[in-house]
Amino acid sequence: MHTMKMLAVTAVAVAAACSSDKVTSPPPVTVPVATVFTASGDIAATVDNFRNALGASNGATAGEQPTGRREITWDGAGANPFDNQDNFPADFFNTNVKSGAVFTTSGTGFRNDSTAFDEVNASYASQFTFFSAKKIFAPVGSNQLDQLFEVAGQPTPAVSRGFGIVLSDVDLAEKTTIELFARDGSSLGIYGAPIRTDAAGLSFVGVTYADPIIARVRITLGTGALGANVNDITNGGTLDLVVLDNLIYGEPKKAF
Numbered sequence: 001m002h003t004m005k006m007l008a009v010t011a012v013a014v015a016a017a018c019s020s021d022k023v024t025s026p027p028p029v030t031v032p033v034a035t036v037f038t039a040s041g042d043i044a045a046t047v048d049n050f051r052n053a054l055g056a057s058n059g060a061t062a063g064e065q066p067t068g069r070r071e072i073t074w075d076g077a078g079a080n081p082f083d084n085q086d087n088f089p090a091d092f093f094n095t096n097v098k099s100g101a102v103f104t105t106s107g108t109g110f111r112n113d114s115t116a117f118d119e120v121n122a123s124y125a126s127q128f129t130f131f132s133a134k135k136i137f138a139p140v141g142s143n144q145l146d147q148l149f150e151v152a153g154q155p156t157p158a159v160s161r162g163f164g165i166v167l168s169d170v171d172l173a174e175k176t177t178i179e180l181f182a183r184d185g186s187s188l189g190i191y192g193a194p195i196r197t198d199a200a201g202l203s204f205v206g207v208t209y210a211d212p213i214i215a216r217v218r219i220t221l222g223t224g225a226l227g228a229n230v231n232d233i234t235n236g237g238t239l240d241l242v243v244l245d246n247l248i249y250g251e252p253k254k255a256f
Helices: 043-056 077-082 124-126
Strands: 002-004 034-040 069-072 102-106 109-113 136-140 143-149 162-168 177-181 186-193 202-208 217-221 243-250
Touching: 034 043, 043 069, 043 162, 043 202, 043 243, 109 124, 143 243, 162 177, 177 202, 177 243, 202 243
Parallel strands: none
Antiparallel strands: 002 034, 034 202, 069 243, 102 143, 109 136, 136 243, 143 217, 162 202, 162 243, 177 186, 177 217
16 A cells, blocks of 8 residues: 655746736645555455455445445446346446446446356456356446546435456556546546566455545556457467456445
């Protein structure tokens, strides 16, 4: 875990020598301090530290809670009707399950998979693994997805003070990332997941702030989308294919 703080930038206007006008410099821009958690290989301890930093689990309790966190593992029985198909509902985790998360993608849908994507491409079964047994997740037709926050069980825009993600099979550095955005659409920073370091192939990256300021997260998974004829770079292909498991984030708070 480490703390990152960007330097505030102050723009200074310079008056011409012949001018008597008084020039006032604007105040410095304050950039929120981000605490970053990363791990590869045995990620369990770091994931627990991240959970603890956000607080106790609020499960699927509807409504905004005072403190704590939410977590999506993809493994609940309620999702079973959508398993191993390309039509997982984008709002499942704020309608069926009240967790305050809605997803978008430039692809054609989402897939919640219990076979390590073996039915998409047989080579994936030996490539991907899970953190929480046993389903994993990916967008369809794209390697990017966005997570937006809403008040749990309500269509009310919200912000969170932290976001973390478990990933499977990160082979290339700085290609699998999360980019965090504020309510005004400005970027709070891009954070890369570490590459895999053992046979299990799991990685974790998470970021927390003191206050809830994250309105959206863009998740980039490697360098390409899964496909029937698309192999990973470790299996004769040209793309780094990555999927995700647990998503952990601070309690979504109504964005005023």
